[in-house]
Amino acid sequence: MAAEKIMKLPIAKAINESLRKAMEDDAKVLVMGEDVGKLGGVFRVTDGLQKDFGEDRVIDTPLAESGIVGTAIGMALRGYRPVVEIQFDGFVFPAYDQIVTQLAKMHARALGKIKLPVVIRIPYGGGIGAVEHHSESPEALFAHVAGLKCVSPSNASDAYWMMQQAIRSDDPVIFFEPKRRYWDKGEVDTAAVPGPLHEAVTVREGTDLTLVAYGPMVKVCLEAAAAAAEEGKSLEVLDLRSMSPIDFDAVQRSVEKTGRLVVVHEAPVFLGTGSEIAARITERCFYHLEAPVLRVGGYHAPYPPARLEEEYLPGLDRVLDSVDRALAY
Amino acid sequence: MAAEKIMKLPIAKAINESLRKAMEDDAKVLVMGEDVGKLGGVFRVTDGLQKDFGEDRVIDTPLAESGIVGTAIGMALRGYRPVVEIQFDGFVFPAYDQIVTQLAKMHARALGKIKLPVVIRIPYGGGIGAVEHHSESPEALFAHVAGLKCVSPSNASDAYWMMQQAIRSDDPVIFFEPKRRYWDKGEVDTAAVPGPLHEAVTVREGTDLTLVAYGPMVKVCLEAAAAAAEEGKSLEVLDLRSMSPIDFDAVQRSVEKTGRLVVVHEAPVFLGTGSEIAARITERCFYHLEAPVLRVGGYHAPYPPARLEEEYLPGLDRVLDSVDRALAY
Amino acid sequence: MTVESTAGRKPRRTTAKRAGAKKPPAGAPDTAGQPELVQLLTPEGKRVEHPEYSIDLGPEELRGLYRDMVLTRRFDAEATALQRQGELGLWASLLGQEAAQIGSGRALRDDDYVFPTYREHGVAWCRGVDPTNLLGMFRGVNNGGWDPTGNNFHLYTIVIGSQALHATGYAMGVAKDGADSAVIAYFGDGASSQGDVAEAFTFSAVYNAPVVFFCQNNQWAISEPTEKQTRVPLYQRAQGYGFPGVRVDGNDVLACLAVTRSALERARRGEGPTLVEAFTYRMGAHTTSDDPTKYRRDEEREAWEAKDPILRLRAYLEAEGIADAAFLAALDQESEELGRHVREAIRLMPDPDTTAIFEHIYADGHALVDEERAQFAAYQASFAEEGN
Amino acid sequence: MTVESTAGRKPRRTTAKRAGAKKPPAGAPDTAGQPELVQLLTPEGKRVEHPEYSIDLGPEELRGLYRDMVLTRRFDAEATALQRQGELGLWASLLGQEAAQIGSGRALRDDDYVFPTYREHGVAWCRGVDPTNLLGMFRGVNNGGWDPTGNNFHLYTIVIGSQALHATGYAMGVAKDGADSAVIAYFGDGASSQGDVAEAFTFSAVYNAPVVFFCQNNQWAISEPTEKQTRVPLYQRAQGYGFPGVRVDGNDVLACLAVTRSALERARRGEGPTLVEAFTYRMGAHTTSDDPTKYRRDEEREAWEAKDPILRLRAYLEAEGIADAAFLAALDQESEELGRHVREAIRLMPDPDTTAIFEHIYADGHALVDEERAQFAAYQASFAEEGN
């Protein structure tokens, strides 16, 4: 792919190309996780990497997430840059202790004398008709924790570039991959100059209300904005891209213009990232807001069985319902 | 203590008495954790229980938190009501997977056919000059998760009664004990009729601004209200008591009266429980709020070494500073 | 993954013979380079004795085991087919593991308690769980949904290894009650790496809990062979925790029954846990979503076909004259009926009402759930109004 | 907890003799009912041989080990005293574990890497870490704070067991680099129950990582005796994971050195991990916050005094004429100086600037931290203004 510059790729393949590029550029970059080797991961995101980079750099691990993250920390201490795959969102919890008490805190514990450039890839979110634990959106549980950075791309180009940046970052990055968009294609320009990893991007301009989303919900919000446009409502859509840090400046700028904000994510609303955005933007834009910040997201319930997920997940109608409610203030 | 009705007890002892009472009332109640037996726990909360109820009901466990919670789940399935001690807040994370993926979800997974009356006691929060991992406030990481209930008493009477209620609850309850208040004494009336476990309590009436806190911060807020009163400001203080569910009705009632709200907790502000309170109360009281909901809490930083904790923790001055800022709107 | 059932098929004696020819003398374990395993029935269907484990079953019981395996396989094949037809979102086949599951499952008493993974359809069968109940979570209508206390068969657990601790805790409770029943925890070779399983070993040993850890080493954890989990045979893990481990031929239903029964009796006698490693093979894909051609050679699977658990018992039954044509024909028919029952049941299985999202989250209720349920109802109603 | 140092004290031969009288013949392990442990120096200070482990040290090296142990104990006693005086918030004493730590610590090469718990003050000493550096976290001025890469000595880890995985990962990295150095992970008997330690065993075995797991079984995890963690000796745990485990007399510095050296060499040769269980005793309280009278009998401690690691080496050195009065006097003086150095250093140890709260949270910065740092500064400044 060296010669080619612009490719049309599904998100999964964009991440695959990005991992490949990172491994080519830096011999210290490793990929590890369950089934990432021969199988290429259950979503084929690491497809072909073991074949090309060997078992020493693409490591099939024992079935133990704490062990995966714990040994990745050790390898990072030795100078490696491990990119860890957690097979599904719901399986990150056995590793939660290592992530929260070790990975997040070790740089500070050492007063900066050691760095932990570990990327943890988590295919997250619902919409694929899976069984329990395969559809969750646990990002708030990581964003709350200092020492971690959390990002989520919504399209192939961001998937490619944000992975490049995450791997180059000297901080631990939790990389949330919108699994139900893995097959969505988009253009990737491998010669582009990407914007900063933690900056939000305005993906649609508008004047009446701001929609903020990230990962899988950006597409829903763009559809909602298109639908609203037909009714004469002008919605601005921000792709947040980063849940820690959150680009509050970008959200503030937009809300100062539109006066209304709806935040959309799949994760439960209660203590989801939307709660922080609502709280902080209300503080920052108290005199600009013409309606309270509304949130659309999951319920305070375990992720439901697949036959109910359509009702559980924020969809076009629910987003538009909240838009209408916000505009009605 | 059978005859006596009103006792003046420190919080730690009130919990001890409550556990004793629960074990007397119900042979299925068990206490388990590291060092809870002979030692009576590092804070002596279980002092004397093993002596009186035996090793079969007060169980010193291996040093493995996932094992503790996982086996407690098993015992609950067998009909027991385990009260589990996690020695310090920072050591709950090895058990996080069992709590989040099993304890919280099993009742729903079984469509209600099994119940998990497990109480997890966590001495939490700072202010005791301890080393790392002994001073954290992780409540938001549990409150975000459906299937769990989270409570925290601020005084001896609540400590006694809320523990009674938590043990009787058929749901898993994470019981956050304000460890730096363990030695604060208060009256416990063992013949009282307690209010519902998840209802907030107005601990001081006021008209100008509402302070919401729980656990260790209630005391700080009461002090702040007293100080503010001297300056002629009338602050209402709500002891939230429950972080899941949150008694939003009570907060709303107060804010509709005062028009201003400051939420105080030790946990980091970013995605702390205050973010949810701010977001939801703003939605509920949009036309009542004369200032944005302000939050006082920990920073987006690992809990600092002991010599810095006074600066890190919300204290009287920081609360009053936010009160002033809210009143200045 | 091959979905066709071998139930009712003639045992392929030629294959069995060919495979047998390469093997050490009957009675010796047939896995070269592998440690001793308990075997009571060779792949060729010959009864052999073992110094420590014996079994003496009557014809009725032997036929029962055969029937269990055949029907379980049939059910499993039917479920795989239903997945292909879009009736299930996913299916985790037990093909090849029937002996491990029926042998261990039939060793249990009614008052024993079972903590399965997501693949113990054969054990569920032994417990009397209506097999169609197992389909709910794979169809996506619930996350388990049967009453675990009805048949002392816990819900399927998807987070690998967690249930080993639940089983241990349950067993600690059994001991506290002074009951003489036992608990069995199933898990796979992959699961053996999870910290939770290790902690279950520790707790069960320290408290001498009446639990049997039944590890079906089917040699694969999705795409990873057992070498990625351990460099010594898994049954040896137990010794370092202070309790016995034993490896049994997981494709030999008699040995699985004998070894599990013995471990359960040990537990009942208050002698604590045992680890049973049933050495078997996952004949199919990990699940219907998996594609094993990406990571394993067909020959491996073919070699294991010669050790098929059903064929070997059938060979024995036929050689001993225990299974006659009438029995086999009746079983064929029962298989067909089971298949029909399953197909019909799945088509009748209703989608849950959307309000189920808000049900059974808490036993004692929760204000936020109530609020969200009400909001959801109002939101739903708003469409109805518009629709009017 | 006894804080007085025995350094410079005459060995209490009478006690040693009395204790010795009750013991099996010299050379045999002295823990009745306990399994064989590797011993090269009896509690009475007599050199014995072991069929598998030998050591041949010159007088200089022997004196060096003695000096290390004495100074470590002195430092430890000083720190305990400083806690009493309020200079430290907490101290975790290593009293009684000097041989385990100095023996293993002196087996290391400079390019080896150490992952300690929170009690490895003796190992830190061997690594050349200025002991006053260890006090920072106990004083509450930092959470570690030394540069782990400076002496290949990782920060203290408080969450029990976590570091076993870090060590394993680091060792996997060493192997990838093709380096011949090794890694050592320290942990306690209590820690052996944590899932993370088990997972470290699994990973290290599967990847054949050059790591030595050094478990100081000091027989207590706060108030819990080792029976609450395991029902068989801990060194046996390794076998079930496919690598060797060995129990060494943890109060015998020579045996600890020999056994650790051998395990490290094994790792260097690419033969993978080893578990060393150093059977020792925590003479003091768990930490200065602990009160062992609540849970253990004085007699137990007294019995272990007879096995003091320092006294036994001293007996040997004196008997062999390796340590003369001049050496001992010089060491006494060195001890005093170390004590003074520590006392002075602690009093000079500045409190961190409050802005340290916001430092080093991220290597590449974080907008929220920047925002909070600025808010904090403004808030602080508001007092200054008011004060003006």
Ligand SMILES: Cc1ncc(C[n+]2csc(CCOP(=O)(O)OP(=O)(O)O)c2C)c(N)n1
């Ligand atoms: C904690 C966790 N991590 C990852 C997974 C994804 N996963 C499902 S099954 C499986 C392999 C299990 O292998 P094994 O334990 O051998 O059981 P088998 O499927 O072979 O019966 C994996 C990795 C999971 N369910 N849970």
Ligand SMILES: Cc1ncc(C[n+]2csc(CCOP(=O)(O)OP(=O)(O)O)c2C)c(N)n1
């Ligand atoms: C995960 C975790 N749980 C609990 C604790 C509290 N704690 C600190 S030390 C300790 C006992 C450790 O015992 P052991 O591993 O034998 O080491 P020792 O202190 O005896 O050296 C406990 C329970 C902790 N630090 N981390």
Ligand SMILES: [Mg+2]
């Ligand atoms: Mg398997």
Ligand SMILES: [Mg+2]
């Ligand atoms: Mg110990």
